[in-house]
Amino acid sequence: MVRELASRLGVAVPVLIKQLMKQGVMATITQEIPFEVASRVAQDLGFVVERPKSEEERFQERVRQVQAARSPQAARPRPPVVTIMGHVDHGKTTLLDAIRKTRVAAQEYGGITQHIGAYQVELNGRRITFLDTPGHEAFTAMRARGAQVTDVAVLVVAADDGVMPQTVEAIDHARAANVPIVVALNKIDKPAANPDRVKQQLAELGLVPEEWGGDTVMVPVSALRQEGIQDLLEMILLVADLRELKANPDGPAEGVVIEAQLDRGRGPVATVLVREGTLRVGDPVVAGTVAGRVRALMDDQGRSLPSAGPSTPVVVLGLEDVPQPGDTLVVAPDEESARRVAQERLERLRTEQLRPTARATLEALARAGEQEAQELRMILKADVQGSLEALRSALGKLAQEPVKLHILHAAVGGITEADVNLASASGAVIFGFNVRPDANARRAAERDRVEIRTYRVIYELIDDVKAAMAGLLKPRVEERVVGRAEVRRTFKVPGVGVVAGCYVTEGKLLRGGAVRVVRDGVVVFDGRIGSLKRFKDDVREVAQGFECGVGIERFQDVKEGDVLEAYETVEVAPAAPGVGAAGRA
Numbered sequence: 001m002v003r004e005l006a007s008r009l010g011v012a013v014p015v016l017i018k019q020l021m022k023q024g025v026m027a028t029i030t031q032e033i034p035f036e037v038a039s040r041v042a043q044d045l046g047f048v049v050e051r052p053k054s055e056e057e058r059f060q061e062r063v064r065q066v067q068a069a070r071s072p073q074a075a076r077p078r079p080p081v082v083t084i085m086g087h088v089d090h091g092k093t094t095l096l097d098a099i100r101k102t103r104v105a106a107q108e109y110g111g112i113t114q115h116i117g118a119y120q121v122e123l124n125g126r127r128i129t130f131l132d133t134p135g136h137e138a139f140t141a142m143r144a145r146g147a148q149v150t151d152v153a154v155l156v157v158a159a160d161d162g163v164m165p166q167t168v169e170a171i172d173h174a175r176a177a178n179v180p181i182v183v184a185l186n187k188i189d190k191p192a193a194n195p196d197r198v199k200q201q202l203a204e205l206g207l208v209p210e211e212w213g214g215d216t217v218m219v220p221v222s223a224l225r226q227e228g229i230q231d232l233l234e235m236i237l238l239v240a241d242l243r244e245l246k247a248n249p250d251g252p253a254e255g256v257v258i259e260a261q262l263d264r265g266r267g268p269v270a271t272v273l274v275r276e277g278t279l280r281v282g283d284p285v286v287a288g289t290v291a292g293r294v295r296a297l298m299d300d301q302g303r304s305l306p307s308a309g310p311s312t313p314v315v316v317l318g319l320e321d322v323p324q325p326g327d328t329l330v331v332a333p334d335e336e337s338a339r340r341v342a343q344e345r346l347e348r349l350r351t352e353q354l355r356p357t358a359r360a361t362l363e364a365l366a367r368a369g370e371q372e373a374q375e376l377r378m379i380l381k382a383d384v385q386g387s388l389e390a391l392r393s394a395l396g397k398l399a400q401e402p403v404k405l406h407i408l409h410a411a412v413g414g415i416t417e418a419d420v421n422l423a424s425a426s427g428a429v430i431f432g433f434n435v436r437p438d439a440n441a442r443r444a445a446e447r448d449r450v451e452i453r454t455y456r457v458i459y460e461l462i463d464d465v466k467a468a469m470a471g472l473l474k475p476r477v478e479e480r481v482v483g484r485a486e487v488r489r490t491f492k493v494p495g496v497g498v499v500a501g502c503y504v505t506e507g508k509l510l511r512g513g514a515v516r517v518v519r520d521g522v523v524v525f526d527g528r529i530g531s532l533k534r535f536k537d538d539v540r541e542v543a544q545g546f547e548c549g550v551g552i553e554r555f556q557d558v559k560e561g562d563v564l565e566a567y568e569t570v571e572v573a574p575a576a577p578g579v580g581a582a583g584r585a
């Protein structure tokens, strides 16, 4: 309260109010003011401000102390953590199984293999940790949550099929994370296998095999027949060795939750990958917003362990609730403080202060454009290969501007959740040309505050990027989606043309309003709603949850499964910091 603050600072109320006005804050004598404002004013008046420490700050301080106490000299080599990626059906799951089966000795313990999200295998006395959820989607989703655990990516490419869209995506996702790639040329047992062709395709993408003078390790394997697995493991270790992966097993543990669920008998169960230190039974811990005390630790064969060191995946029992994958788990000094930190985080989450901080937006980049070493990271999605190439070459010509342009991923197709996760993990902006985000991508972008900009004219996209790079991004017309509808059936109406029988899933459709026809994320037509009917009646609008018949002006090619996206355009003032403009979806 202003009065209270004035008396504590020993200044007259009008003096304080004047100071507040200088800060642009209009306050009355009985008004509550935020801590930040109060402290700035107090500082202006010559005071030294000390903020009461929160539980979190005290906890983080302690974590830093623990980290500082870990001497780098005591760090020892740790097993690499590996994620398997690749196109669907190229054999990721089969390969994970084949690798797991190399653990013959382990069977002697009589343990029954359980899926816990990760497992370890041994080769010549060294261990490798495999994450058991294959695919770059899971990899990047974890990264978007701030947890990068993978050290080496194994890219599975079926030798009979070659490079496919998700192969390219996986490469881009691994590269954006700076994770080295080992290629497994799979299915070499198949008569149609053509490893040389695959190598050629990969070389074109910058993954040049060693035997051709490049530095990408490629290992022919047959996951199905379990051939070449040993070689693959050896190569993974070799590539990992170049990274000199080390961790210090001393001291309290830090780890990352990679999987978690509620087990009927055992309560909350989380698989944690230990990063540093050693996790022990009895340790009080905090994982994200969840506190607990480690009641038991188990490996992926159900054997109980007294402790787990770096790169070891373990099942942790004893948490009070189910944490989120990607949460960090940290050992706390005692159960009480673990609980207090978890409670404070939960409260902050409720007031939404834990939302991710403002991500990269084009405006933010434009404003920061003056500074050196600025980089505009982008993900580019387009309707067809031709426009993608045109965009790429036009953007390539902008290279000498003060801001560096880095295209993390460029592909044909609609904007997906994987794109949003990649943008979120890498601080990138997504540009779509004649494509739209699907429902999952929209939700994820909303949640992670990732900017999606969509365009229908190539030079507008180029102009915006150019302007952003030069720090001159102008506000412009914003598009707002007012409704979405699914096309469930189509009818030919004599004299009228094709009418789409739709179900409005969101917002509303307006007769005469602008509408886009979106097919698999690609905009196939952009025009107006010519006719709108409920049963036999012409209507002006149809709201969410209702069915209707839609005729689109000058467009007869509407198909079942298409999405109609109704939108309007509004003039917008210069965008506020951190808020995307132009076609923000």
Ligand code: GDP
Binding pocket: 086, 087, 088, 089, 090, 091, 092, 093, 094, 095, 134, 186, 187, 188, 189, 190, 221, 222, 223, 224, 225
């Ligand atoms: P994922 O979608 O990448 O996980 O692929 P899967 O592991 O499910 O494999 C897809 C299909 O390819 C399955 O029918 C496998 O049996 C088959 N497959 C996987 N690896 C091999 C292999 O090395 N040789 C042959 N012939 N088939 C394989």
